[in-house]
Amino acid sequence: MTTPKTTPEGAGRLRLAAGAKVGIIAGGGRLPLDVADGLVAQGLAPFVLMVEGEASPTGGLGRFEHEVLAIESLGSLVGILRRHGVTHVVLAGEIRRRPRLSAMRFNFGLLAVVPLVISALARGDDGLLKVVVRGLEARGFTVLGAHQIVPDLTTSEGSLTRTVPGKADWRDIEAAREAAVAIGALDIGQGAVAIGGRAIALEGIEGTDGLLERVKALRGHGRLAGKTGGVLVKCAKPEQELRVDLPSIGLQTVEGAHAAGLAGIAVEAGRSLILDSAAVIARADALGLFVYGLPPRGGADGG
Structure with a gap:
């Protein structure tokens, strides 16, 4: 077998031997x-x-x-x-x-x-x-x-948008990430939403779009304090096989987060993908949302 020439996080450009398909x-x-x-x-x-x-x-x-x-x-x-x-x-x-x-x-x-x-x-x-x-x-x-x-799809670390997380957003990021890691350990999902410093919704079998729809419905029914605020965090599951099913966000994620009244999205740098990243960042900037690449945790399984 040909071994791909990449870094442990897969950041390098793949080089395959002649005859590979x-x-x-x-x-x-x-x-x-x-x-x-x-x-x-x-x-x-x-x-x-x-x-x-x-x-x-x-x-x-x-x-x-x-x-x-x-x-x-x-x-x-x-x-x-x-x-x-x-x-x-x-x-x-x-x-x-x-x-x-x-x-x-x-x-x-x-x-x-x-x-x-x-x-x-x-x-x-x-x-x-x-x-x-x-x-x-x-x-x-x-x-x-x-x-x-396509390493260009891999999320880089730090703020990717003009808008950056504020102090209250960081409380939400920490709470949502803790919840996302917990459900990931149970192989339930990869994402969570936190508002006011506590997790209020977890990703299930319906995926991220369904999670954001639930948050939007909760907001519309008055179950959540305020009309805006909160953060979606997605991260790799503990011991995740990094070659498949990496967490990802795209334009639909940004639109869903905005419709749910969230302030932004945080994903794990090096272990998540942003699909059509230029369009995603441009749309987040237009809507005033932040997209942030979090430093990766230890403990994910590379294979």
């Missing part, structure tokens, strides 16, 4: 397209394996060599990647639905991993992702993080 296992959202475009910019032609119901050929990914795979056909994954000559794999984008074991299409490839999948599902989403990563590595693939291919 990167396959993108694509979920929903913008990240798979950013990764594909990043590979093309480096002169590499990716293969995209779209997870059915999450990514679609009708979007921008359709212009690349691709197939669509139902999540219940997990046992065909390795065969498809090998048939397309893939040597390196990136898991990018959201996969909101877990496989239904009763609907799985059984073959020898799947029978080999079913016990691991059942165990991983019991442990949560991060457990399943780690099983997928280690399963691919055991079969000769090199697994890369999206941030290793």
Whole structure:
């Protein structure tokens, strides 16, 4: 296998040996397209394996060599990647639905991993992702993080916007980060919102957009003090596999935070992604929100 030349946090530009081919296992959202475009910019032609119901050929990914795979056909994954000559794999984008074991299409490839999948599902989403990563590595693939291919997406440390956190905002940042770490340890989510120095909403299976919708509803119902204020914090889960499912924010996050009356967003530098970062920062500046890169904690799992 070819080892990518990166720093421990994946900040370096990826260099692959001649003959390497990167396959993108694509979920929903913008990240798979950013990764594909990043590979093309480096002169590499990716293969995209779209997870059915999450990514679609009708979007921008359709212009690349691709197939669509139902999540219940997990046992065909390795065969498809090998048939397309893939040597390196990136898991990018959201996969909101877990496989239904009763609907799985059984073959020898799947029978080999079913016990691991059942165990991983019991442990949560991060457990399943780690099983997928280690399963691919055991079969000769090199697994890369999206941030290793498009390092410009990785959040830098410090204030990224004209607006900066005030004293009250820092109380909220500290409270929300503590809560986000706590739910991350339970593999529940990666984000939390704090207002008035205490956590008031935690990210669940509905994701960050759903979390912000709940905060907006609470604000609208008068359940929260004041019309504005508070902070969203997103950070990597303790012991997180950093090559998959890094916390990310995008334009929709900024719009949702503003609609919920929040003062800003803080994310973990080096261990989170800002999708379409120039547009995100410009929109946050226009709305008067801050976006801040927090110093990374210790203890995340690089693989």
